[in-house]
Amino acid sequence: MFDLTGKTALVTGASGGIGGAVAKALAGQGAKLALSGTRVAPLEALAGEIGEAAVLPCDLSDAEAVEALPKRAAEALGGVDILINNAGVTRDQLFMRMSDEDWARVIAVNLTSVMRLSRGVLRGMMKARWGRIVNISSVVGVTGNPGQANYAASKAGVIGMSKSLAQEVASRGVTVNCVAPGFIATAMTDALNEEQRGRILGGIPAGRMGSAEEIAAAVVYLASAEAAYVTGQTLHVNGGMAMI
Amino acid sequence: MSDIAERVKKIVVEHLSVDESKVTDNASFIDDLGADSLDTVELVMAFEEEFGIEIPDDAAETIQTYGDAVKFITANS
Numbered sequence: 001m002f003d004l005t006g007k008t009a010l011v012t013g014a015s016g017g018i019g020g021a022v023a024k025a026l027a028g029q030g031a032k033l034a035l036s037g038t039r040v041a042p043l044e045a046l047a048g049e050i051g052e053a054a055v056l057p058c059d060l061s062d063a064e065a066v067e068a069l070p071k072r073a074a075e076a077l078g079g080v081d082i083l084i085n086n087a088g089v090t091r092d093q094l095f096m097r098m099s100d101e102d103w104a105r106v107i108a109v110n111l112t113s114v115m116r117l118s119r120g121v122l123r124g125m126m127k128a129r130w131g132r133i134v135n136i137s138s139v140v141g142v143t144g145n146p147g148q149a150n151y152a153a154s155k156a157g158v159i160g161m162s163k164s165l166a167q168e169v170a171s172r173g174v175t176v177n178c179v180a181p182g183f184i185a186t187a188m189t190d191a192l193n194e195e196q197r198g199r200i201l202g203g204i205p206a207g208r209m210g211s212a213e214e215i216a217a218a219v220v221y222l223a224s225a226e227a228a229y230v231t232g233q234t235l236h237v238n239g240g241m242a243m244i
Numbered sequence: 245m246s247d248i249a250e251r252v253k254k255i256v257v258e259h260l261s262v263d264e265s266k267v268t269d270n271a272s273f274i275d276d277l278g279a280d281s282l283d284t285v286e287l288v289m290a291f292e293e294e295f296g297i298e299i300p301d302d303a304a305e306t307i308q309t310y311g312d313a314v315k316f317i318t319a320n321s
Contacts, residue, residue, distance in 0.1 A: 123289060126282075168282060 002224040008054035008077035013087030015042035022082035023213035028196045034073040045098035060113040070120030085114040086136040110154035131174035132223045166232030182238025185209040206239030269311035297319045
């Protein structure tokens with residue numbers, strides 16, 4: 001099950017914790033990978049670990065670079081069957097103090113780039129009558145979170161965009177879904193102090209943070225042939241912290 | 245029939261799975277040939293590839309019939 005032999009996949013934000021785990025999991029199922037991110041060294045290291053993968057550095061706040069990325073990936077892989085929009089940034093700030101720049105940057109990277117990359121890969125997917133777009137949203141896109149109005153808006157936006165696009169392309173064998181992680185142990189959550197950690201864990205019925213591999217497993221499922229009848233959905237992977 | 249008309253017809257017949265006899269100059273992709281809006285986008289993409297041309301969105305909107313497509317492509321390729 002979930003065999004991806006012969007499929008090609010572009011993963012953004014592959015230099016991060018979740019993106020790296022997603023890339024490894026897809027490669028583990030046999031997919032050929034293109035890894036995108038801003039930091040070249042971790043991308044190269046990940047490519048080495050996977051064995052064979054194209055490394056395509058890209059700044060997702062740069063519109064031209066974003067437009068070019070699907071083409072670069074298609075050239076490197078011979079096409080893009082699976083797109084994983086995983087890259088994301090935060091610029092947390094209380095709403096009353098949030099600057100236009102904090103807002104615009106998060107929306108540009110987390111939402112607008114997802115639209116542009118999806119648009120860029122669709123032509124090939126429609127022609128192939130097969131395609132998978134999996135967008136990494138977040139539990140806060142559904143629940144909201146103080147200090148993250150920009151991030152939550154971008155992640156909620158991704159869900160709405162995915163549902164709309166899913167309806168447009170379903171008849172062509174292309175599915176569009178989201179995975180919404182809860183609290184996942186990464187470098188970002190390692191920085192929390194004990195008190196913050198305790199408070200967070202208190203709200204998670206599973207009593208622990210999730211792992212990047214647990215997100216990757218959800219992505220692999222949605223990218224697989226077996227998930228062909230699942231589209232426009234958001235799969236929450238959060239240890240029960242929000243049941244939606 | 246010109247070479248362009250022939251090639252356009254082939255794309256329409258293949259893409260919309262319609263009988264060649266139905267693809268007349270005035271045949272509307274949507275009203276007569278059973279296309280949905282996504283089909284028309286795909287047809288335009290197929291024309292762009294076949295003829296190596298760029299069909300801007302506002303021009304694409306004016307291509308409603310087989311005849312429109314042949315006329316536009318003849319004028320722009």
